[in-house]
Amino acid sequence: MTASYDPKVYDTKWQQRWAADHLYEADETSDRPRWYALTMFPYTSGDLHIGHWYAMVPSDVHARFKRMQGYNVMHPMGFDAFGLPAENAAIKRGIHPFQWTMKNIENMRRQLKSMGAIYDWDREVVTCLPEYYRWTQWFFLKLYEAGLAYRAKAPVNWCPGCRTVLANEQVISGECERCATPVIHQDLEQWFFRITRYADELARHDGIDWPERIKIMQRNWVGKSRGTEISFAFDHPAVKDKELRVFTTRPDTVYGVTFMVLAPEHPLVEKITTPEQKAAVEAYIARSRRETEIERLSTEKEKDGVFTGAYVTNRLTGDKVPLWIADYVLASYGTGVVMAVPAHDQRDFDFARKYNLLVKVVISPPGWSGEELKEAYVETGTLVNSGQFNGMASDKAIGAITGYLEKQGWGKATVSYRIRDWLISRQRYWGAPIPIIYCDKCGIVPVPEKDLPVLLPEDAEFKPGGESPLKYASHFVNTTCPKCGGPAKRETDTMDTFMCSSWYFLRYCSPHEKDRAFDHEKVKYWMPVDLYTGGAEHAVMHLLYARFFVKAIRDIGLVDFGEPFKKLFNQGIIIAQRQKMSKSRGNVINPDSYVAELGVDAVRTYLMFLGPWEQGGEWDDRGMGGTDRWLKRVWNLVMEPYQTDRPADEKALKDLKRLTHQTIRKVTEDFDGMHFNTMIAALMEFTNDLIKIKEAGSVSVADWEEAIQTLLLLLAPTAPHLTEELWERTGRPYSIHNQKWPVWDAELAKEEEITLVVQVNGKLRDRITLPAGISEEEIKLRALASDKVKTHLVGKELVKVIVAGGRLVNLVVK
RNA sequence: GCCGAAGUGGCGGAACUGGUAGACGCGACAGUCUCAAAAACUGUUGGAGGGCAACUUCCGUGUCGGUUCGAGCCCGACCUUCGGCACCA
Incomplete structure (x- = not known):
């Protein structure tokens, strides 16, 4: 009687042993090639659901595969621990965010350990601890010194009820998510990072292996567009500048300008509005302030605006x-002013219709003979009503007009970007304080490095309204100016948590450094990350910010690379009951009970098997029953002794070797291509074949053992506990995870026989088994000799014979 | 509206570079074991038709066309679903 399969026992047994032996800890002294495998660290929300596991298990399995292949693997884990939910919990339940967060981390760490991953826990990073955020603040100072951090007035979502600023995610259809007060826009002094300075480089992805989809999303986000800046003559007693400049991608339509539109927030508006128009303009501005970004940008909304009373030439x-002025013009794009060409821009056209403004055609639509347009003609064409440029084609005129403007000093070719500078200020408690002091005498003074970290006051009072408690923590706010020693006040805003996650991958390289953010040598050794995996929802936030951050510190001279992640892979999402998992839908699957019932390897294996990793899939308990059954079969296959009284059979041995080496090849190639579902399928097939071979009993015990050994090695990354247990029980030396990954022998994997596929006019008519490497001539003869084929040739004329790949023949008949 | 991804059995999915469609698994059905059930094991399982039978014919990868000796894969048009952006001048 063999011991029965009891995963609960050996899950903990091996997890404890591996931890005690420091089996998976990475160091920089190895002479093996390095491999930095990184999974996006989780936010400390409380517990991990199966979606987190879906992100983490396959990346662990892949890292284990690399490790067995001889790489020096670092696979760290940590926690993204600052953020709003912690603060909301504090407000709602009176728990301090620190306690709430640390309690969650404890639970998540327990869950992560039960996963049996090769995380090097010695490198754990927690972004809300002073030993970490001290360096987040230090980086802020570096960016500030480099001129990449600046303070400016910017409109924010303001909730008059809570008297605080809200993040976009907290604004639900124009109302505050907490008190349902309509949110308005208000200008506040905010800190920004000059990400726009890197716009060009961020739109390029030179030398990195990223999904095309993500690169496109980032390029669109950066939104580079080439165009022309055109100066319009402007003469107004209240304004010094004698011009008003606009950005356009269609300078070929400049002769068709019949009005101009400024963004309501444009600083000029106030100065140029005539007394007669003042009331209307002010009312309009007040209204558009009241509107949220969402409403204002709604495509359905009819375009409206107000005349200022002023003119340009x-x-x-x-x-x-x-x-x-009209709110369809954005203050933050281009110059905040557009030249309106109603004949050739639909928005301008709608606007002109509404207010009876002139529509002047300057690009002739095909077949146009001077009649009134029913809609804007936005395509390119031939210029008309355009002075010296009449008759020119649009694409030519764009260059010609720009050239002419340049010569006259009236404009120039330029580039505009959709991306805005990164607003990092948050009027919140639970984040890294921005290390800045305001002094009446000295102005903005950065906190000296030696005074870092600027600690969050522990005894802050959390207001039910959600207002930042830092503002009211007087012992925090009131300080002395580092420059003049006089009384001064601290900045009370904290940093966007994306700042914390923009450098955690550097911290993992030397997590215990006390006197610096990271050890340059170690970062040089590990970075850039070889494989970064995580959800595609971070395509334009985290992934863009982290790239910007690394480029910025490269230019500051802190690192010598500009791209943090060499290869990026986005897994799909797990859905449950046909819906995305979320607490509010109540369909969150917690892995704990499955782990307790079936063992962690069955869960790991199922997550690998349920579909292509990049596509995600639906969680189905019954499907997991299948992987559980398979692991049991593997257990029985290995544990029940192989017996044979038959002499070894030469052919059976060859078949077994071929099967083994074909499986090694398939599994290895699937690992390289991240095709984990087919990798598991190949191992299942191999298991099924081995069961049959065992029944037949026609190979020697030694040959059998070798095949079993290969199966265990190939399965080890996926089911680390099961394979370790079987490895031990079959008398093999600890640990299977320190063994070498099997290598296939192409000669042994080669097929000896082929199945010749015979088609007549492309339809399958027969299959003939033949020795491999047979000549084309022979293939033709064998195909024509087939009885099944003959019946389809009767009365037909053979026109052509096509032999493809030495294993398919197509007889073309008439 | 724009950008991107994907549509294959009852279900999840396989199919290298244009060459045997449905690997592997789930479910279902039948059987073995059992007093019985569960578990486990064995077999069948895309659809329609024909034959006592070993078998065999036709249809079939979202729709409609095209290219090709041959199309799930390539080209064109369209439909549906999902993800992202959303007045960017």
């Missing part, structure tokens, strides 16, 4: 053009 035509 189009230098090319000499026309006087009225200046309007």
